[in-house]
Amino acid sequence: MQALRSALFNTAFYFNLVLFMLVFSPLFFGPRRWAMWALKLWASTSIWLLAGIAGTRLEIRGRENIAQGPASIAAWHQSLFGTFAVLPLLPDPAMVMKRELMMIPLFGWFARKFQMIPVDRGARATALKTLVNRALAAVRQGRQVLIFPEGTRRPPGAPPAYKPGAAALYLKLGVPCVPLALNSGLYWPRRKFMRYPGVIVFQFLPSIPPGLSRPEFTKTLEAALETTTAELLSAAR
16 A cells, blocks of 8 residues: 555656646746745645655754754755755755756756756865855855765665765855754655655754864764764654
8 A cells, every 4th residue: 555655656746846847947037036936835745745645744843943044954865855855944045966966957957046056076176165165155145055964865874974065064164054863764765666654854953153173063963963863763663
């Protein structure tokens, strides 16, 4: 039965994505804030479809910690769900994403319209500098830079493998960093077809104020994310 519900949701999810890109394509020529409104609407309807079809709800904790001004958001990356479900929660998000996604017709065009931040993971010598420069431009607009410190999706419980991007942004941007712990990989596993019923929890943790050294920040961020994520996974299991 859950396999059927998963199939129905996956079909509805991608149909909703294509419909969004077609119906709202005229917004590509309007102000970015109009296109961002449509993106958040798509994300919200996708969350609603997941709850209604697969029986998977989203619970938000620590709303008082969500940045309303310029900041970086460092989130655990367990599945595709975390990349879109967080968007309606942030005033004006600028997501760090791999450059290859920008090459997808329509999707990539809209990503440019939203002024997301592409990273060429193959160009290590220049990728970090480009990331910082684009993130600086985003925070100067009062936006929230969303980054996944491990750079790629990792299954729940996997040992940490943090890349230098989150620390580089913290040191260069001079804005608070808000850790985001979650357990979405239990219900929306990476690279798998099934969607499982339950409650996905997003927990925004107290921000890390600017001013720490790189080792201090890395230690603080990892402790916050790993401890809270482990608690969320243990409670869900």
